[in-house]
Amino acid sequence: MALNAQQHITRDGYVRFFSTTPIEDIEAENHQTTALLTAEGAFAFRVPILGFRFEKALMEEHFNENYLESHTHPNGSFEGSIDRFSDALKDGEKHEVVARGVLNIHGDNQEREIPSTIQWNGSGWEIESSFEVEPADHDIVIPKVVRNKIAPSIQVTVTATLLPR
Amino acid sequence: MRQLYALILGCTLLAGTPLHNVHAQSLLDGIDAAPLAITPVSATFKDTRIINAQSNETPGKNVLHFVIAHRFGQINEGAYALWGLDNASMRMAFDYGVTDRLAVGVARSTFQKTYEANVKWRALRQNSDNSMPASLTLYSVAMANGLRWSDPSRENLFSSRLSYVHQAVIAKKWGSKLSIALIPSFIHRNLVESLSDTHDQWTLGAGGRYKVTTRASINAEYHYAIKGLPTDHVNSLSIGMDIETGGHVFQLHVTNSQGMFERAFLTETGGRWRDGAIYFGFNLSRVFNW
Numbered sequence: 198m199a200l201n202a203q204q205h206i207t208r209d210g211y212v213r214f215f216s217t218t219p220i221e222d223i224e225a226e227n228h229q230t231t232a233l234l235t236a237e238g239a240f241a242f243r244v245p246i247l248g249f250r251f252e253k254a255l256m257e258e259h260f261n262e263n264y265l266e267s268h269t270h271p272n273g274s275f276e277g278s279i280d281r282f283s284d285a286l287k288d289g290e291k292h293e294v295v296a297r298g299v300l301n302i303h304g305d306n307q308e309r310e311i312p313s314t315i316q317w318n319g320s321g322w323e324i325e326s327s328f329e330v331e332p333a334d335h336d337i338v339i340p341k342v343v344r345n346k347i348a349p350s351i352q353v354t355v356t357a358t359l360l361p362r
Numbered sequence: 363m364r365q366l367y368a369l370i371l372g373c374t375l376l377a378g379t380p381l382h383n384v385h386a387q388s389l390l391d392g393i394d395a396a397p398l399a400i401t402p403v404s405a406t407f408k409d410t411r412i413i414n415a416q417s418n419e420t421p422g423k424n425v426l427h428f429v430i431a432h433r434f435g436q437i438n439e440g441a442y443a444l445w446g447l448d449n450a451s452m453r454m455a456f457d458y459g460v461t462d463r464l465a466v467g468v469a470r471s472t473f474q475k476t477y478e479a480n481v482k483w484r485a486l487r488q489n490s491d492n493s494m495p496a497s498l499t500l501y502s503v504a505m506a507n508g509l510r511w512s513d514p515s516r517e518n519l520f521s522s523r524l525s526y527v528h529q530a531v532i533a534k535k536w537g538s539k540l541s542i543a544l545i546p547s548f549i550h551r552n553l554v555e556s557l558s559d560t561h562d563q564w565t566l567g568a569g570g571r572y573k574v575t576t577r578a579s580i581n582a583e584y585h586y587a588i589k590g591l592p593t594d595h596v597n598s599l600s601i602g603m604d605i606e607t608g609g610h611v612f613q614l615h616v617t618n619s620q621g622m623f624e625r626a627f628l629t630e631t632g633g634r635w636r637d638g639a640i641y642f643g644f645n646l647s648r649v650f651n652w
Contacts (some may be wrong), residue, residue: 209398217469221538241389247490253421254462255649256405259608263576267536276388340577343608 205244205322210357212244214330216348223256223347225249232357234322238282240296242355243274264337270304279315287317297328305335313355321360328353383509398405402487406497406535407543408612409647410465410482412569412583413600414619414627415545418499418533420482421459424651429455429469431645433620438638446642453622457482473621475508488534496534503527505623525551527624539573547583549629564588567598577606581615585628598631613645 204296210230216223232242246267251257261267277298286292296311313326329350332339339347374569410427421427431453435446443449455469455478462484469478471599480503488497507523526549531583554561569583585598602615618633618640619626633639 204392208394208400228483229396231390231393231397235389239389243388243390243395245395253425253651254404255425262405262538263606263608265577266538267366268363274390320406339464340608346608 203235204362205359206362207232207357207359208298210242210355213354215352218346218348221346222297223251225251225260230355230357232324232359234279234359238279240279240298241274241276243272245272247271264332264339265303273302275300286315289317289319291316302330302335303337307334318358324355324357324359326355367529370513371398376480379538395523398490400493403535406533406541407571408487408579408604408606409613409614409645411645412543412571412596412621413581413602413613413615414581414617415569415585416499416501416529416531417543418484418497418531420463420465420484420499421457423459423650425459426650427459427647429457429459429645429647429648431622431643433617433622433643436633436641437616452622454572460526469623471621473626475594476623477506479504479509479621488537494585496532498535499531501529501531503624505625513581522553525549525625527628529624537553540568546629547585547624549625551625559592560589563629571604579604581613587629594632595629596631596634598627599635609648615644616640616642630646
């Protein structure tokens with residue numbers, strides 16, 4: 198039990214992505230992210246691709262069927278650790294940290310260093326992160342005819358509050 | 363106590379493992395994700411039609427779905443008519459999604475200069491967890507023949523131009539590739555050509571698609587007329603392919619039906635596959651958000 202008490206976890210973390218081009222903005226939100234942070238700073242999150250909600254039904258269909266192929270790659274994930282993580286960060290202040298590890302999207306791994314902030318709110322860790330993902334880096338092919346509608350780099354925002362397990 | 367031993371054993375094993383191996387296993391292994399929200403299954407078919415017949419799909423809310431479709435002449439016309447390409451029959455259709463479940467549409471075909479008004483309703487939608495195992499979509503269309511009266515001297519009523527088709531599309535998607543639909547239809551025409559012709563007809567159709575790539579599928583459909591058809595008419599059989607390019611769906615096919623509205627292809631199909639009396643054609647759709 199002692200080990201578990203040192204872990205912090207969420208099952209309803211929030212992920213948003215945003216693609217903007219002069220022709221079209223595409224936005225999707227997901228409230229079903231699972232994330233875990235250990236006392237040593239090891240960090241992982243997992244987001245079910247089918248949980249992303251779009252404004253237009255056809256966008257959601259194309260996202261799952263044509264781009265992310267969520268039937269074969271149901272989750273996006275990150276596995277790594279937060280640099281220089283320690284209990285000393287539990288001072289209630291917002292700290293800039295770097296999460297270092299492997300980002301897996303569409304079954305394709307990329308080593309990433311993701312700048313994030315982390316803040317102890319008295320009972321759990323509030324984590325915020327904002328970074329860019331290039332579909333081409335994860336073997337996601339965007340056909341020429343829609344290349345003016347889908348940004349070559351997608352903005353991803355993650356916010357989650359991790360409570361003791 | 364047993365849990366405690368297992369924990370100690372687990373920790374001992376982990377302690378001896380190099381870090382990158384720990385990463386190969388996920389920290390999240392053994393942690394259940396929140397159950398996925400149950401959602402309607404999407405993209406059972408790529409378009410609102412399988413080939414000629416309706417699929418279970420409707421345009422999304424506030425989406426205008428424009429379809430331009432051609433059936434060329436019969437392939438067995440040979441080289442002189444470029445295997446039918448010299449002649450084309452055309453259908454233009456506008457369908458509008460009032461809600462995500464309800465669509466209304468109008469169309470015009472060159473075949474018998476026919477106007478259509480239709481309504482399509484997704485009564486039931488298959489769910490991601492199969493708590494609803496299949497989709498049911500209901501479709502009704504009224505068709506008005508626009509040809510000049512064959513005998514203007516007799517009393518001709520507008521109602522004689524009208525015919526109706528009511529249809530149910532029961533569709534199921536298996537995995538990401540295979541979708542099958544059963545399509546029973548009821549056809550009523552106000553005026554028939556000869557006394558021996560029946561006003562009412564039932565057909566039972568089946569259609570399906572199999573995805574060969576993320577953006578292309580092979581499609582087929584067949585409709586069987588339950589009461590039988592007059593000798594110059596046969597059941598409709600079509601084989602085709604969907605190609606999606608993002609915003610557009612191209613459907614290319616060969617079919618023995620030249621008419622593209624329900625009454626025509628369900629009960630007035632004239633071409634016989636074994637004679638090569640089949641038509642090459644395409645449906646090209648485009649969506650606009652309103």
